[in-house]
Amino acid sequence: MANIDFLLDKIVTKPFVLSIMLSTAIVSIFTLIGLNITGIKINLKIQVLSIKEIFMHNMLIKVILMISILTIGVVSNILLAYNFLIFGIKIRALLEQYGFGMLIHKVLLHGVFEIPEILLASAFGSYLLIQKITNKKIIFDDELLKLATKTFFVCLMLSIVSAYIESNLSIK
Secondary structure (H helix, E strand, O other): OHHHHHHHHHHHOOHHHHHHHHHHHHHHHHHHHHHOOOOOOOOOOOOOOOHHHHHHHHHHHHHHHHHHHHHOOHHHHHHHHHHHHHHHHHHHHHHHHHOHHHHHHHHHHHHHHHHHHHHHHHHHHOHHHHHHHHHOOOOOOHHHHHHHHHHHHHHHHHHHHHHHHHHHHHOO
């Protein structure tokens, strides 16, 4: 049991893991709030975009979320809260108007890849905030650059898959 406690202490004190937990909490809370807002109708007239257009849009969002590290996560957390509140509202309206099958077809197929990339980019955006809370100081070093690079490339790969699925399966 002592080994498990030691491992948990090591994991939970890692600022990036805590940043991911913060992003996940924000996504969960604001999606649930949005799901509880009723009476909104949505129009399913969806603009057909190419893989490149979807990819570029998604990567722009990820870059904004990651660059918000310069605001100690304020921008990324506000964007995350707002977008997932709207996401929850749209999910509720989509379910009420069109049913679960449409939800799977229009959202979940590509969302399986897109939501984790949003969580990772936002977690990086909040990294310095969590680092400040856990370490009482903000550290810009090679480790931060490595984390930024790894996060960006994982988001890049997820975005490619997500854009492909959204363009070829979800929108049509």
